[in-house]
Amino acid sequence: MSAITSETTPAIVVPPLAKSPGYWAGVWRRFKYDKVAVAAGIVVLLIILMAVFADYIAPADPTRSSMLRRLRPIGTPGYPLGADELGRDMLSRLIHGARLSLFMGVVPVFVAFFLGSIIGVSAGFFGGKFNTITMRTVDVFYAFPSVLLAIALSGALGAGITNSLISLTIVFIPPIARIAESVTTQVRSMDYVEAARASGAGSGTIIRVHVLGNVLGPIFVYATSLISVSMILASGLSFLGLGTKPPTPEWGLMLNTLRTAIYVQPWVAALPGVAIFITSISFNLLSDGLRSAMDVKG
Amino acid sequence: MLTYLAKRILYVLPVAFGVSLFCFLLVHIAPGDPLTSVLPPDASQAMQDELRRIYGFDRPLPVQFGLWLMKALQGDLGTSIATGRPVAAEVWRAVGNTLLIAILATIIGFLLGSFFGFVAGYFRGSWLDKMASIVAVLGVSVPHYWLGMVMVIVFSVQLGWLPPGGAGPGGSAAWKWDWEHVSYMILPAITMSVIPMGIVARTVRALVADILNQEFVPALRAKGLMDFGVFKHVVKNAAPTALAVMGLQLGYLLGGSILIETVFSWPGTGFLLGNAIFQRDLPLLQGTILVLAMFFVTLNVLVDIVQGLLDPRVRRR
Numbered sequence: 001m002s003a004i005t006s007e008t009t010p011a012i013v014v015p016p017l018a019k020s021p022g023y024w025a026g027v028w029r030r031f032k033y034d035k036v037a038v039a040a041g042i043v044v045l046l047i048i049l050m051a052v053f054a055d056y057i058a059p060a061d062p063t064r065s066s067m068l069r070r071l072r073p074i075g076t077p078g079y080p081l082g083a084d085e086l087g088r089d090m091l092s093r094l095i096h097g098a099r100l101s102l103f104m105g106v107v108p109v110f111v112a113f114f115l116g117s118i119i120g121v122s123a124g125f126f127g128g129k130f131n132t133i134t135m136r137t138v139d140v141f142y143a144f145p146s147v148l149l150a151i152a153l154s155g156a157l158g159a160g161i162t163n164s165l166i167s168l169t170i171v172f173i174p175p176i177a178r179i180a181e182s183v184t185t186q187v188r189s190m191d192y193v194e195a196a197r198a199s200g201a202g203s204g205t206i207i208r209v210h211v212l213g214n215v216l217g218p219i220f221v222y223a224t225s226l227i228s229v230s231m232i233l234a235s236g237l238s239f240l241g242l243g244t245k246p247p248t249p250e251w252g253l254m255l256n257t258l259r260t261a262i263y264v265q266p267w268v269a270a271l272p273g274v275a276i277f278i279t280s281i282s283f284n285l286l287s288d289g290l291r292s293a294m295d296v297k298g
Numbered sequence: 299m300l301t302y303l304a305k306r307i308l309y310v311l312p313v314a315f316g317v318s319l320f321c322f323l324l325v326h327i328a329p330g331d332p333l334t335s336v337l338p339p340d341a342s343q344a345m346q347d348e349l350r351r352i353y354g355f356d357r358p359l360p361v362q363f364g365l366w367l368m369k370a371l372q373g374d375l376g377t378s379i380a381t382g383r384p385v386a387a388e389v390w391r392a393v394g395n396t397l398l399i400a401i402l403a404t405i406i407g408f409l410l411g412s413f414f415g416f417v418a419g420y421f422r423g424s425w426l427d428k429m430a431s432i433v434a435v436l437g438v439s440v441p442h443y444w445l446g447m448v449m450v451i452v453f454s455v456q457l458g459w460l461p462p463g464g465a466g467p468g469g470s471a472a473w474k475w476d477w478e479h480v481s482y483m484i485l486p487a488i489t490m491s492v493i494p495m496g497i498v499a500r501t502v503r504a505l506v507a508d509i510l511n512q513e514f515v516p517a518l519r520a521k522g523l524m525d526f527g528v529f530k531h532v533v534k535n536a537a538p539t540a541l542a543v544m545g546l547q548l549g550y551l552l553g554g555s556i557l558i559e560t561v562f563s564w565p566g567t568g569f570l571l572g573n574a575i576f577q578r579d580l581p582l583l584q585g586t587i588l589v590l591a592m593f594f595v596t597l598n599v600l601v602d603i604v605q606g607l608l609d610p611r612v613r614r615r
Contacts, residue, residue, distance in 0.1 A: 140316030143595050144587075145553030152587045155575035156324045232441045236557050239443055240572065255444060259561075266451040273444025281439035288435075 030293040037289020043282040051098035058092035062249045073265055082268035084254065085261050086247075090268060094275050097249040100161070101276065104243065104250070105231030108165055112172035113223040119173065120180020121215060125188060125207055135181060142174040150233050154242045164243045168234055172226055179222050183215045217294055224287040228280040235276050251276050302606050310599050317595060318370065321588040322363050325580045375585035380577040385585035388570060393552075393589060396559070396566030400551040402487040407494030408544045411437075414495070415502025415540075420532075422507050430499060437496020446489040446561035453485060460485050463563040486562040490555065494547035501543045505536040538609040545601035549594040 031037060050057060065086035072083035074090075082090045123134040141149065153167035187193065193210050201209075235252030237243040244250045246257060251272040258269035357365070369376070375385035411434075418430035454462035461482050509515070509532050518528050556568030563569065567586055574582035 136312055137316065139313050140320060143313050143317050143598070144320075144591050145550045145594055147550075147556065148553030148587065148590055148594075151556055151571060151575070152321075152324060152583070155571065155583055156327055156580070228439055232439075235441060236443055239557065240560060240575075242575070255447070259447065262447060262451050263455055266455055270444065270448055270451060273441055273447065276441045276444060277439065280441065281435065284435055284439045 027293045030295075031289060034289045034293065036285055037293070040282040040285035040289065043278065044286055047098055047102065047279055047282070050095055051102050054096045054099055058089075058095040060089040060092040062088060062092040062096040063247050064088060065247075072268075074267060074271075082265060082271075084258060084268065088247075090271055093249040093254060094251070094271060097251045097254060097272065097275065098279075100244055100248060100250040101231065101235055101252065102279070104161065104164060104168070104234035104238075105279070106227055108168035108234070109172055109223055109226050109230045111165075111169045112176050112226075113219065115169070116173045116176030116223075117180045117216065117219055120177035120182075120219070121184045121207070121211060123177070124181040124184025125203075125211060127185070127188075131181070135178070138174045138177045138181075141170065142178065146171050146229065147233065147236070150237060151240070151242070154237055159242045159245070161244050164234060164237045167237070168230060171233070172223075172230065175226070176219060176223055180215065180219050183218050184211055187211055187214050221287065221291045221294055224283070224290055227287070228283040231276060231280045231283065299606065303603060306599055306602050306606075310595060314592065314595055317591045318367055318588060319363065321584050321591065322366055324587065325584055326359070370588065375588070376581040378579055378582045380573070380579040380582070385582050388582065389567065389586050389589050392565065392567045392570040392586070393593070395564065396552055396555050396568065399483055399487045399490060399558075399564060399566070400548060400555060402483060403490035403551055404494055404544060404548045405491075406487060407491035407547065408498055408540075410491070411495040411498025412502045412540055415499040416506055416536075418499065419503040419506025419510070420529075422510075427503075430503070434496045434499035434503070437492045437499065439496075440492060442489055442493060443557040443561050445492060446486070446558050449485045449489050450561070463561070482564075486558055486564050489561075490551055490558050493554075494544065494551065497547060498540065498543055502536060502540050505539055506532055509535045538605050541608070542601045542605045545597055545604070549597040552593055553590050 059080075065088050066083070069079070069083050070085060072079050074080075074082045079089055080091050084090055084093060119134060119138065123131045144152070150167050150171045153170055154163050157163040157167065188211065190210075193206060196206050196210055234243065235250070235255070238250050238252030239256045241253075241256060244253055246253065254272040255269075255276075258272065261269045366376075373386055375389065377383070378385050378388060381388075414430040414433055418427040418434075421427050450462045453460045462485075463482075514531070515528060518531060523531075552567070555564075555566055556571050558564070559566050559568030560572055567590055571583065571586050573579065574586060
């Protein structure tokens with residue numbers, strides 16, 4: 001019955017409000033025309049896909065060694081990128097290495113983005129003594145050069161993937177918290193926050209709607225710029241022997257174990273570094289593109 | 299200026315205190331007993347207790363921290379567990395070696411970086427700008443330990459021009475300022491200079507572009523100044539910030555040299571840290587990190603002070 005009425009009543013069709021092209025549409029439009037950033041984004045995407053589907057792409061088992069085929073040059077039949085010091089296929093190891101290298105580079109930044117934002121935003125929003133105590137503590141960690149802090153922590157905690165992840169996360173929390181705090185302090189004194197408060201909004205609503213909405217963008221852009229540093233540092237820890245253990249393929253560790261081979265097969269030994277370099281530069285260019293597309297200052 | 303000075307120093311004292319607390323706690327977040335690496339596996343309980351008492355590990359933590367801090371302030375950083383030598387002496391010798399290449403690297407990086415940054419900022423949008431920006435991005439994205447390896451491959455293995463590592467025929471103890479010894483510094487210093495070069499280039503480019511957009515520049519041109527005159531004004535305005543960035547970069551290099559020193563077996567603090575970590579020599583680890591972090595903190599304050607001297611606007615912040 002109701003179905004019939006609804007069909008018979010001449011419905012007043014309210015056209016859906018033409019949604020104004022929002023902020024994100026603008027960001028995407030600007031990003032699309034930034035050729036360098038798009039190219040970098042595609043490379044990052046390919047590396048991620050390579051890591052995810054490593055089992056299907058890699059031509060050989062990355063851990064199968066062969067004493068007869070040690071240190072083959074690039075272009076050896078069956079070994080397109082040569083063989084490493086234990087006769088394992090370099091191409092397969094580089095493809096599989098993307099997994100751990102990406103994971104160890106990206107995860108700390110994301111965890112630090114989450115924790116650093118909480119610390120920075122609450123310090124900036126509540127201000128006063130809480131801000132002083134929190135930010136001075138952050139300053140202590142900020143007083144260490146990042147490489148030194150990462151090595152100090154993982155050196156004390158001991159080698160291993162988990163310990164590297166913990167150390168790198170601790171390294172990236174202070175810079176993110178500082179940015180979050182300074183952006184939040186600026187936003188907090190804006191007129192619209194005052195207006196929201198006057199119209200009866202509680203702290204929770206103000207933080208959720210007004211502060212986070214305006215603060216997360218800049219913090220996120222800053223955090224993406226740290227991914228490249230994090231990749232280099234994470235592989236650096238493995239290079240020192242503080243990250244993962246052999247025979248797991250990881251670019252930093254591969255660079256370390258191949259270091260003695262530079263007199264025999266120099267260019268094979270340098271390959272893992274090329275992988276780190278390409279990934280790190282792509283993340284950097286992608287982050288630069290995001291920054292200008294999102295129109296973030298600083 | 300005096301109030302500014304006092305403010306900076308008052309601000310840094312709690313940070314320095316926090317840094318030393320962190321270094322102290324490093325030993326205690328480490329898993330396992332710090333003594334396990336020196337004790338023979340069959341050590342008796344009495345011997346363990348005796349050593350624990352000698353190293354002071356039997357006292358409550360705050361007391362240990364107090365005693366450790368007092369000693370550290372007097373220049374006593376304890377005894378290396380692995381070698382039995384005083385930590386302070388080892389760290390100072392290593393800091394000297396690291397400073398050698400870090401300062402050289404900072405100078406190279408600053409000169410090249412400000413050149414590229416200046417050209418890029420002055421001719422913004424031109425192909426020169428694009429080239430310089432590419433160099434800057436490459437500089438900040440390159441894994442420097444890999445660059446070090448490539449340097450060794452090219453200049454030592456393939457061309458045979460420069461030694462691949464070490465600090466000269468007699469080690470760092472027999473250091474002399476002649477070509478034979480200096481040649482050992484070149485590859486590590488150039489490798490190290492790539493990071494500050496990228497960062498300085500980026501900063502200077504932004505600074506120069508910003509200054510050229512300010513109103514006083516057309517005013518200077520209207521006054522009849524030619525390019526070189528304007529150039530002098532731009533340099534004067536960009537210098538304080540650029541110098542500050544350079545100072546901070548020196549600090550980062552001091553702390554970040556471990557990877558490059560490992561590649562080149564350069565006997566500096568990074569090398570020492572590596573040994574400390576793999577022999578689980580915690581007093582040495584603690585001492586090295588404390589000295590490096592304090593260097594960095596002090597350098598930060600110095601940079602702020604110099605910047606305040608050069609640029610009165612900084613003082614009013």
